[in-house]
Amino acid sequence: MNQQTTQNLSPFDLLARSWQRPAAVAAVCFSADGSAVAFTSVDGSVAIGPVADQEPPESRIRVSGDLGQTTIRPRQKPPAPLIATSALGDGDVPLTSYLRSGFLIGTTTGQALHLAADGEVTETPINIEGPIVAIAHNDGTATTAISNGHDVFLSRAHDEMVKLQQAASSSTQAVAFSPDGKRLAFDSGNGVSIRTVDGDPVPLRDFSMPAGLTSLRWSGDGSWLACGLETGGFVLASPADGQSAIVGGFPSPVRTVCWSRPANALFASGAFRIAGWSMAAPPLHDAASGALETGRPGLVPVETVAAHPERKIIAAGYANGRLTIAPIGSRDELVVKPSGSAITALAWSGDGQHLAAGMVDGTAAIITFPALLFK
Secondary structure, three states: OHHHHHHOOOHHHHHEEEEEOOOOEEEEEEOOOOOEEEEEEOOOOEEEEEOOOOOOHHHHEEEOOOOOOEEEOOOOOOOOOOEEOOOOOOOOOOEEEEOOOEEEEEOOOOEEEEEOOOOOEEEEEEEOOOOOOEEEEEOOOOEEEEEOOOOEEEEEOOOOOEEOOOOOOOOOOOEEEOOOOOEEEEEOOOEEEEEEOOOOOEEEEEEEOOOOEEEEEEOOOOOOEEEEEOOOEEEEEOOOOOOEEEEEOOOOOOOOEEEEOOOOEEEEOOOOOEEEEEOOOOOOOOOOOOEEEEOOOOOOOEEEEEEOOOOOEEEEEEOOOOEEEEEOOOOOOEEEEOOOOOEEEEEEOOOOOEEEEEEOOOEEEEEEOOHHHHO
16 A cells, blocks of 8 residues: 555655745745755745755665665655745845855845845845845856836945946836846846946847747857747847847747756747757747757646756746656656646756746745656
């Protein structure tokens, strides 16, 4: 009976540490050093958990001597509770990794707060009028960008805040630094503006958008920018030469876009399968150019995607709670979680061993994968 019960457990049941938050999880973020993960909720609170697994899957794997069959036993102890803050905003608060093991949070009062891995909250000199609705930080340049929904501000190493001229309109909800921290992309209301921020901020490019933005993501080398749209698609833009293209036809909003450096590929949520393109043949003139058949199509849209940092693997979360990981360019996939509450957020740790997930019902989870699973 116990054996049958174990066989019916999903990989999520065996590999995940999960917690119940009082409200839907909106976003997940690993600290820069990979030691902690933060979960933001729509009630304005943030919860932090340690990434280190006290019962790692390798310690629970058994290989039978007669058949050589590999099994993994369930966890024996509940995970240590998350460290949670009180409400820091009226809804989910913007958050980014900060100072190696901590996080930087934007609040409705306009104050940016440093949230340490142990849950301690301290003020920073970063402060503006109005609520902070978007935040980004680049460790390499020690530069922070924030928006109050009307304007975009820069803070270099906690120096005086610099307001960008001709800044964003009242719909600014996203800011993103290029990987080297020398350029900043932000929602300008009717498109995306890119400024150089290495020295005096200088306008570089402006790209128009056919709909409101949901997300901004730079490619790992900083040569491309992907912009998810509220209505049916995303924009792929090349800041260097000004080329851009709309990739449309999605049945749902493209809430997340992500880049796979190992596969040199771009992925987007919002389709009835994992939608991806090889950047060896980017979809600038033809939406089918470079298209990658990944995973299996279904009847439920993908809500969020996250690319493994070291392997050609993509994770996808669906509106029906299904969570899968798939080799890029292959129909094969591992169903980590077959069903349940809608997946709202996914993020891989820097070493690719842990996948953090958030769900509509308030479930926050860290799924730790054994190395042999990816061999």
